[in-house]
Amino acid sequence: MGTIESNPLGRLLGDDEPSPVTITNATGNSPLLIVADHAGNRIPRVLGNLGVSDSERARHIGLDIGIAGVCRHMAAAFDACLIQQIYSRLVIDCNRPPGSATSMPEISESTPIPGNVGLSEADKAARIAEIFTPYHEAVAAEIDRRLQGTLPVALVAMHSFTPTYKGVDRPWHAGVLYNRDARFAQKLRFLLERETQLVVGDNEPYSVDDETDHTIPVHGERRKLHHIAIEIRQDLITEEAGQMEWAERLGRLLPLAYSELL
Numbered sequence: 001m002g003t004i005e006s007n008p009l010g011r012l013l014g015d016d017e018p019s020p021v022t023i024t025n026a027t028g029n030s031p032l033l034i035v036a037d038h039a040g041n042r043i044p045r046v047l048g049n050l051g052v053s054d055s056e057r058a059r060h061i062g063l064d065i066g067i068a069g070v071c072r073h074m075a076a077a078f079d080a081c082l083i084q085q086i087y088s089r090l091v092i093d094c095n096r097p098p099g100s101a102t103s104m105p106e107i108s109e110s111t112p113i114p115g116n117v118g119l120s121e122a123d124k125a126a127r128i129a130e131i132f133t134p135y136h137e138a139v140a141a142e143i144d145r146r147l148q149g150t151l152p153v154a155l156v157a158m159h160s161f162t163p164t165y166k167g168v169d170r171p172w173h174a175g176v177l178y179n180r181d182a183r184f185a186q187k188l189r190f191l192l193e194r195e196t197q198l199v200v201g202d203n204e205p206y207s208v209d210d211e212t213d214h215t216i217p218v219h220g221e222r223r224k225l226h227h228i229a230i231e232i233r234q235d236l237i238t239e240e241a242g243q244m245e246w247a248e249r250l251g252r253l254l255p256l257a258y259s260e261l262l
Contacts, residue, residue: 010122010126011046011126011130012044012046012047012126012127012129012130012131013044013046013130013131014044014045014046017044017045018042018086019134020085020086020087020130020131020134020135021083021084021085021086021134021135021138022039022083022084022085022086023081023082023083023084023138023142024071024072024075024081024082024084025075025076025079025080025081025082026081027081028075028079028080028081028082029079029151030078030079030080030081030255031146031151031152031153031154031258032078032080032154032156032254032255032258033080033081033083033139033142033143033146033153033154033155033156034071034074034075034080034081034082034083034156034158035082035083035084035139035155035156035157035158035215035219036064036067036068036071036082036083036084036085036157036158036159037064037085037089037093037094037095037135037157037159037214037215038063038064038067038085038089038093038094038095038159039063039064039067039068039071039084039085039086040063040068040084040085040086040087040088041057041058041062041063041087041088041089041090042086042087042088043057043087043088043090043091044087044091044130047091047115048115049115050088050090050091050113050114050115050116051112051113051114051115052090052111052113052114052115056111057088057090059111060160060161060162060234061089061090061108061109061111062088062089062090063088063089064158064159064160064234065160065234065237065238066160066232066234066236066237066238066242066243067158067159067160067232067237068084069237069240069243070158070160070232070237070243070246070247070250071084071158071247072247073243073244073247073248073251074158074247074250074251074254076247077247077248077250077251077252078251078254078255080156081142083135083138083139083142085131085135087131090105090108090113090116091104091127091131092104092127092128092131092132093105094131094132094135094136094214094215095157095159095213095214095215096212096213096214097210097211097212097213097214098124098128098132100211100212102212104116104119104124104127109165109166110166136214136215136218136219139215139219140219143155143219143223143225147223153225154184154225154226154227154228154258154261155215155216155219155220155225155226155227155228156227156228156230156254157215157216157220157227157228157229157230158229158230158232159229159230159231159232160231160232160233160234160237161175161205161206161231161232161233161234162233162234163233163234163235165205170205170233171199172199172200172201172204172205172231172233173198173199173200173232173233173236174192174198174200174201174230174231174232174233174236174246175200175201175202175203175204175205175206175230175231176188176189176192176200176201176202176203176228176229176230176231177203177206177207177208177216177228177229177230177231178203178207178208178216178227178228178229179207179208179209179210179213179216179217179221180221181220181221181226181227183226183261184226184227184228184257184258184261185202185203185228185229186202187257187258187260187261188228188230188253188254188257189202191253191256191257192249192253195249195253196249201231205231206231208229213229215229216229226258226261228257230250232246
């Protein structure tokens with residue numbers, strides 16, 4: 001499993017390890033609040049490497065490839081606040097309800113995660129308390145700040161997906177995801193298809209629901225905000241040129257789609 005350090009106090013993160021939350025452009029004036037649940041693939045030092053090789057952790061099972069760069073460029077493109085979570089989804093998936101089978105997976109796609117086998121309740125609680133909760137508290141606090149002030153807020157959750165999943169090719173360049181409220185997603189889908197003739201998935205390659213998702217149901221639906229989840233195919237944003245291209249595209253179309261909701 002790799003070297004695991006002694007952790008007598010039961011803490012997950014050492015004092016010298018980074019916060020799970022990074023906030024970029026905190027004073028951005030755009031009503032669009034960008035969040036990225038799977039922006040990094042760090043592993044807390046005390047967990048070693050979870051028994052997973054570097055090459056496996058660099059795959060989609062470890063993070064949403066390319067999405068951190070897209071989000072940074074988007075935040076600059078339309079002066080938006082960006083909140084990202086930098087620890088690997090293999091430690092704890094910040095878009096899964098705690099307690100769900102995929103929150104701390106023992107296997108991801110076809111890759112075993114030995115460091116997640118046989119976790120104690122204390123182990124699970126530490127991951128929730130030190131990674132999951134601070135991230136979602138940061139998102140909630142920013143929404144609160146806006147709702148209590150004069151700046152409107154709409155939630156934009158950014159993700160990326162693999163071109164092929166378990167041997168099946170995925171034809172979509174991007175997808176718009178939603179659960180009970182499709183308005184924002186459909187506005188953006190129409191603009192993407194009209195302008196670029198991209199293949200845009202409507203609740204593809206995934207959809208949002210209460211059992212398998214956390215960010216949109218909790219921060220978007222429960223708080224009655226306009227919201228959307230966006231998936232971009234990873235081969236289109238692996239390199240910075242593609243990240244900038246998609247950030248420029250969404251930087252133009254997202255504010256337009258939002259304005260059509262008002």
